[in-house]
Amino acid sequence: MTEISEVPEDLTQPDGMFGKILREFGLQWTNIAVLSGVLFSTFGLEKYMNSGVWTISAVTSFCVAYFFRRQITGEFPRVAMLSGLAALLLLGGPLLYYLHRGADIGDLIAGHRNLSTTYLACSLVIPLAVAIVAYRRQEQELGGSVPVVIRQALNAAVISAAFYRENQIYMVTVASMGDGKVTLRTALTYTVRNRRKDPQQWYGSFVSPAAETRYVRVAIDGREIDVTDPDYLSPRGLRVSRTIQGRSGLKVEFEAEEDFRASDSELFTAYAPTDSLALMVENPYADSLRFHFETLYPVKADPETDGQIVSCRIDTGLLPFQGFRLHWSPIT
Known part of the structure; x- marks a missing residue:
């Protein structure tokens, strides 16, 4: 059958x-x-x-x-x-x-x-x-x-955020090395923009986990502030504040020297919604000190070398705490 x-x-x-x-x-x-x-x-x-x-x-x-x-x-x-x-x-x-x-x-x-x-x-x-x-x-x-708590976190960190950043750049220069430590000079620049139509109070800070930090320069829209003024100092670092008019922005510049261990790492991330982020490292001690870029982002960004400067860039928008972790260690 x-x-x-x-x-x-x-x-x-x-x-x-x-x-x-x-x-x-x-x-x-x-x-x-x-x-x-x-x-x-x-x-x-x-x-x-x-x-x-x-x-x-x-x-x-x-x-x-x-x-x-x-x-x-x-x-x-x-x-x-x-x-x-x-x-x-x-x-x-x-x-x-x-x-x-x-x-x-x-x-x-x-x-x-x-x-x-x-x-x-x-x-x-x-x-x-x-x-x-x-x-x-x-x-x-x-x-x-997704769970409600995740939606709430997304809303608090991004959707409801009053400010976002444009063209955030970290320029890290190895100032010196020796005695088991490395001194990095870090210059941070970005433009912060007020998304809302009304004026908003913006707070910016430079917080360092380094053993010792020396603030070199801070400028807001080209106007430098006194980095030794106690009004700008906090227990965790340097803190500044400005009123930003609606739908406008201002340029922020921080520069500091930090002492780290000879073999260590540091975060260089967005800390706020950012359209792009670049990390540039100038290493005049390339024969004695090596760096490694760890990408804290869904898509890996590959470093590019131009003489003594190695750089990594993300141009596809970043959420808070996305970016890079920079590792370094002596060459033995």
Whole structure:
């Protein structure tokens, strides 16, 4: 006896482009058709609208949203609000207009049954489809659902942050070495920008874990401050503050000398949302001291050498505490 395997045909999805588009929204033709039929029969809408036209219009609306999906952002709350407002205007505008003219809305819709069905379906489904695309893009950008505490941390560190940095550069020079220690001269420059429209109070600091730190220079927008002024000194380092006007920025420059052990490491990271970060090391003791760049970032950045200067750069945006750990040790 020959055994015949029966493979049921998939009658729920049509082949071709429309089936693919509906699957992007987690829908099938039958979902829309059955839901339309149930709603029309339950609320007695057959007199006013055509369920077949509604189904075709709904599918077309999903197609429109799908074709423009790359132009829809992942800012779901904003897109959902605008989509709801668009649906309200599209439905409420004509309704108020004809009510003002004293027209019988029921008779008007029934008299233009197919046209009214098309307009109502598109006015409701297109905003809904756009909101669905925005939600799915948001989930894709965030990597799917995460615990609430992680979302709160992301919001506190990045989304709600009043400031971000531009073109942050660390220039590290080996000033001297010997007696089991290395002296590094570090110059840090960046532009800090106020994201908000109102003035915000900004605080900047240079905190060093080194055994001994000597502050050489601090300048804010080209104006130097007295690094020996007690008002700028804190138990953990140097701290400055300025008011930054809305949607504007200022240039920050720190320079210090730090004494480390001959074999040690130090963090050189963003500490705030930053568009780019560069770490440059000038090593006149290349025959006696070697450096290694550890990338604290999802994508490794490879160092480049130009004479005595070795540099690493990340130009793809950084979150707080992303960047580099610089390791060094004597050559034996």
